[in-house]
Amino acid sequence: MKNLILIAPPAAGKGTISSYLVENMGYQHISTGDILRNVAKEDSQRGRLVNSLMKEGKFIGDDIILPLFKEELLKLHNTPFILDGIPRTIEQADYLTQLFHELNVDNYVVINLKINQDTLLKRATGRRVCEQCKEIYNIYFENYKPKEENICDQCGGKLIQRNDDTEETFKKRFQTYVENTEPLISYYEKLGKLKKVDVDATEEEIIENVKGCLND
Ligand SMILES: [Zn+2]
8 A cells, every 4th residue: 555645635535534444444644733732732842832833823833743744754654644634745755755755655646636726616615514413515516415404404503604614715725736736746747756546526535536546
C-alpha cells in the first residue's frame, strides 16, 4: 500500500476517504490539526507555546509544525499514512520531499480530488445543522435532505445554517484554495507523484478509484 498525500478543496469528501482507509486498510491519518491539538496538551515549553498560539487564533509557523510532523512520521515504522493539511506551500512540500528521502519513503502518491465548483457550492451553502443534536443535512441532495423542511429527522430540533456557510465565504475560500494549491499540483506533477480522482461520483466509485491509485 502506498502512503498518501491528499489535496482537496474544503467539503470535497476528504474525511470520508480518510476514514475508509483508516478503518478498512490499516492507514494512519496524520493531520496538522490533530498534531497541534495533542502537543497543546503537553506540559512542556512547546506545549504551552502551541496552546497559547491556538487560543489566540494565531498563525503557527513551519518552525513549529515541520519538526512535529517529522516526529509523527518517525513513530509510524511501516504503517501506511495519509497526510492531511500538509503540504500547503512549496516550502512545506520541499521539506517533505527531503524528509521522505531521509527516511527512505519512496512509495507515496499525491491524490488531487477534483470536483465541480457548483457541486461544492451546493455542499457548502445547502448545509443545515440541527440546533439540538448537531446532525448534518443538505437541502440540495436527496439523500441528505430532512424529511420535513427545517426539522431534524432524529430529534425534531430546528435546522439552522451556520454563519460561514454562505456563498460569499465559500467563494473566498475556494479562490484561496485554488491559488494555494495550483503550485503544489504542478510540483507533484513534475515529481511524477500526482494522480487525479474525480469526486463527482458515488462513494463506492470514489473509494475504488482511490484504491486503484494506492495499489499501482
Ligand atoms: Zn436533531
